[in-house]
Amino acid sequence: MNAIEVHGLHKTYDGRAVVAGIDLTVAQGEVFALLGPNGAGKTTTIEILEGHRPRDGGAVSVLGRDPGQADRWWRSRVGIVLQQIGDAGDLTVGESVRQFTRFYPDPADPDELLELCGLTAQRSARVATLSGGQRRRLDVALGLVGNPELLFLDEPTTGFDPEARRQFWGVIRTLASRGLTVVLTTHYLEEAEVLADRLAVLVAGRIVAEGTPGTLGGRDRELALVTWNDASGEHRVRTPDPSRELGALAGAQVTDLRVNRPSLEEIYLDLIGARP
């Protein structure tokens, strides 16, 4: 069974279709990223899948149920990390996690969760004193308190410095290696490339491309650019078969040899019609 199946999803605000007929599936254990420019409909789609917004049309199955008619059991199987950070309150990190365990029938062990999310050293710190990156990892810990099968992350690393972002990716990869299904939205192409098994690009409420980071938008079929230097100067060759080009150079005295395919960011900008 797929973790998520969506057919013909529609959502309209004030007569304007912001989700205009989406089909998508997410397999169990997959990390799936939803990309798209501001206002494309990512959060709306995710919130419908989370059971937080009603839809106007289409069929949606999440963990075998319609999220619009979800019960308590279903809610305990789904972890949610929203875009906005809520009120920090006066609790410590440890107290926050323990408080959340009361809401679930089969909660995770708070200490294990803090360890997993890299917050053991902050257990006694008040939430209000955490850095942005630590706070976001606490959000993930809270999303995981119920031992979910599926985790939704809406723009999880916005505003992180590069180190905090990498630490956060480590947490998500550990979770994925344990078999958790993860659906995330992000504006960071590198994040999508590092984390996602598959991704989809949403533009004006429609999916315009879907694939793996290596195949999205025909990335694997684009010509590679092979560049190198030798005694006669710099060379640049566009080729469908870079290994042949490299074979032809065997034994030659070359430096700065590079093989580049278009980056995921370039493919993405093409797909949304924004490549300079």
Ligand SMILES: Nc1ncnc2c1ncn2[C@@H]1O[C@H](COP(=O)(O)OP(=O)(O)OP(=O)(O)O)[C@@H](O)[C@H]1O
């Ligand atoms: N409650 C609402 N009422 C009316 N319009 C809304 C509502 N929520 C979202 N919209 C509109 O729906 C469109 C899609 O918004 P959504 O938040 O889903 O986009 P997004 O892809 O998540 O964008 P971002 O990357 O900026 O988070 C936007 O034009 C937004 O203004």
